[in-house]
Amino acid sequence: MVELLDRSPRSVGELGARVGMDTGTITPLVKRLEQSGLVTRQRDTHDERRVLVNLTPEGAALREGVWAVPKQIITACKITDAQAEELRAILDSMGQSAEV
Numbered sequence: 162m163v164e165l166l167d168r169s170p171r172s173v174g175e176l177g178a179r180v181g182m183d184t185g186t187i188t189p190l191v192k193r194l195e196q197s198g199l200v201t202r203q204r205d206t207h208d209e210r211r212v213l214v215n216l217t218p219e220g221a222a223l224r225e226g227v228w229a230v231p232k233q234i235i236t237a238c239k240i241t242d243a244q245a246e247e248l249r250a251i252l253d254s255m256g257q258s259a260e261v
Contacts, residue, residue: 165200166224170215172205199223 164179165171171179177187191214194200199220205211235245 162194162199162220162223163227165214165216165220166227170203170213172211172213173202174211176214194220 164176173184173188173191176191177184180187182190191200191202194214195202198217201215201217203213203215205213231245235242238245240248
């Protein structure tokens with residue numbers, strides 16, 4: 162959802178690449194979001210092999226709540242913004258090393 166809140170529509174493949182999942186893994190997640198009424202899926206009119214995922218108004222309405230989460234985490238953990246950035250970099254590097 163965060164990737165879609167940042168920019169949509171996006172293809173399933175693009176979403177998967179952004180979050181480090183293959184299309185076989187992300188497709189069921191997108192289908193559940195669709196069943197929940199948060200996104201729509203539609204074939205790309207220019208390339209029917211691609212499925213585009215777009216936010217519904219209900220999905221877009223989650224934007225403010227989602228963007229508030231990082232600040233709430235920083236407050237709850239009692240860390241500075243700089244420490245949060247450092248932690249994010251460490252977690253990102255851990256995720257990248259796990260893919261190897």
